[in-house]
Amino acid sequence: MEFVFDPKKKMDDFASRFDPDQRRRTNSINLFSPSKINLFLRVTAKRPDGYHDLASLFHVIDLGDRLKFTLGPGRKDALTSNARWVPLGKDNLVIKALDVFRAKTGIPQYFWIHLDKKVPTGAGLGGGSGNAATALWAANELTGRPASNAQLLEWSADIGSDVPVFFSRGAAYCTGRGEIVEDIQPPPVPLDTPMVLIKPRASCKTPAVFKKFSLERASSADPRELLRSITEHGIRQEFCVNDLEEPAFEVLPSLKRLKERISSGGRGKYSAVFMSGSGSTIVGVGDPEPPQFIYDEERYQDVFTEAAYFLTREEDEWYRPSRAMEAGYGAAESRSDLEVDVPTEGPLGTSFFERPESSRIQF
Numbered sequence: 001m002e003f004v005f006d007p008k009k010k011m012d013d014f015a016s017r018f019d020p021d022q023r024r025r026t027n028s029i030n031l032f033s034p035s036k037i038n039l040f041l042r043v044t045a046k047r048p049d050g051y052h053d054l055a056s057l058f059h060v061i062d063l064g065d066r067l068k069f070t071l072g073p074g075r076k077d078a079l080t081s082n083a084r085w086v087p088l089g090k091d092n093l094v095i096k097a098l099d100v101f102r103a104k105t106g107i108p109q110y111f112w113i114h115l116d117k118k119v120p121t122g123a124g125l126g127g128g129s130g131n132a133a134t135a136l137w138a139a140n141e142l143t144g145r146p147a148s149n150a151q152l153l154e155w156s157a158d159i160g161s162d163v164p165v166f167f168s169r170g171a172a173y174c175t176g177r178g179e180i181v182e183d184i185q186p187p188p189v190p191l192d193t194p195m196v197l198i199k200p201r202a203s204c205k206t207p208a209v210f211k212k213f214s215l216e217r218a219s220s221a222d223p224r225e226l227l228r229s230i231t232e233h234g235i236r237q238e239f240c241v242n243d244l245e246e247p248a249f250e251v252l253p254s255l256k257r258l259k260e261r262i263s264s265g266g267r268g269k270y271s272a273v274f275m276s277g278s279g280s281t282i283v284g285v286g287d288p289e290p291p292q293f294i295y296d297e298e299r300y301q302d303v304f305t306e307a308a309y310f311l312t313r314e315e316d317e318w319y320r321p322s323r324a325m326e327a328g329y330g331a332a333e334s335r336s337d338l339e340v341d342v343p344t345e346g347p348l349g350t351s352f353f354e355r356p357e358s359s360r361i362q363f
């Protein structure tokens with residue numbers, strides 16, 4: 001679908017597509033930048049372009065960052081962040097997204113952006129990808145909505161495989177390298193399903209995990225069948241297949257043990273325990289609390305844990321944090337200035353995400 005920007009169209013014409021009583025022009029917008037988990041992830045083929053075809057049930061969740069965008073006067077974006085480890089230049093996924101927006105629409109608009117990070121990186125949670133999707137949405141809102149949702153979804157594939165899914169309504173069956181997005185309406189699972197995210201200090205780099213992947217060792221489960229089973233019977237261990245677990249456990253051997261301990265330590269309170277995306281986050285569905293050993297044992301003191309819930313959005317609106325997360329976020333905001341300098345490289349070429357003391361373990 002070719003985009004034709006009609007410069008003659010006055011901004012006001014676009015404003016009419018806004019809610020009538022919000023005709024006032026705004027020059028800044030505050031948005032929640034959500035993350036996602038993969039309830040199952042089948043890798044079905046190796047592609048000639050070096051990517052892999054996958055078939056995965058993605059669901060947006062209410063763990064997220066905060067982004068503020070303001071129309072800038074100049075010809076350069078200016079990005080600040082609470083997390084000193086986030087790149088602030090052209091390699092930030094927010095800036096990449098704004099560059100794509102300007103290239104596709106021909107609108108030479110630049111922005112001031114502040115990014116308040118909460119989502120760990122190298123986590124399999126699509127944190128940076130969610131930032132990129134949120135940036136495309138913000139740019140479109142602040143320039144009078146020149147692009148449709150379908151166009152933003154199409155353009156987002158140029159930024160990364162995990163970005164397009166955020167332009168679904170929140171639950172989507174994704175194929176291709178992640179850019180073919182099939183909205184699942186209504187969502188296949190109850191939105192108030194509690195889950196806990198547990199991420200060790202060490203992260204997984206997506207390319208390193210895919211490099212270790214081998215098609216011969218992938219599951220033979222039919223992904224459409226997995227989708228049907230989850231929709232009909234709910235989230236059960238046998239449906240939450242992730243073909244990237246084994247390669248991720250090769251990249252990060254301690255992750256396999258952590259997953260096993262969460263399963264056994266959960267004493268049946270989780271209906272399923274699985275790794276999200278390319279890792280390193282382990283998700284326990286059914287209870288918002290990690291197992292007791294995470295609190296008790298010294299070796300898990302630097303583990304990131306967070307309760308999370310599934311999140312959807314209304315047509316024509318962006319994601320809003322759930323009330324639970326909103327309350328939690330308030331506390332987190334005061335934590336965010338506690339962010340500490342994070343080493344960019346760790347063992348196995350991984351990157352670290354260090355979280356402030358008080359946010360690490362929820363008592």
Ligand SMILES: C[C@](O)(CO)[C@H](O)COP(=O)(O)OP(=O)(O)OC[C@H]1O[C@@H](n2ccc(N)nc2=O)[C@H](O)[C@@H]1O
Nearest residue numbers: 050051052054129160161162177178206207210277278
């Ligand atoms: C594993 C998932 O996180 C599942 O949600 C995504 O498929 C990965 O999405 P992403 O992090 O946005 O990945 P991209 O930034 O697009 O690609 C990073 C690298 O991961 C590998 N990659 C990624 C996606 C894909 N379908 N096949 C791949 O082989 C490629 O080596 C690619 O160069």
Ligand SMILES: Nc1ncnc2c1ncn2[C@@H]1O[C@H](COP(=O)(O)OP(=O)(O)OP(=O)(O)O)[C@@H](O)[C@H]1O
Nearest residue numbers: 091092093121122123124125126127128129131277
């Ligand atoms: N806005 C951003 N937020 C976080 N990291 C970013 C951002 N922009 C670029 N990066 C860089 O991209 C790397 C990957 O970030 P992140 O892991 O959040 O991306 P993702 O692919 O969306 O998520 P994941 O692969 O963990 O599912 C980070 O290590 C960081 O160096």
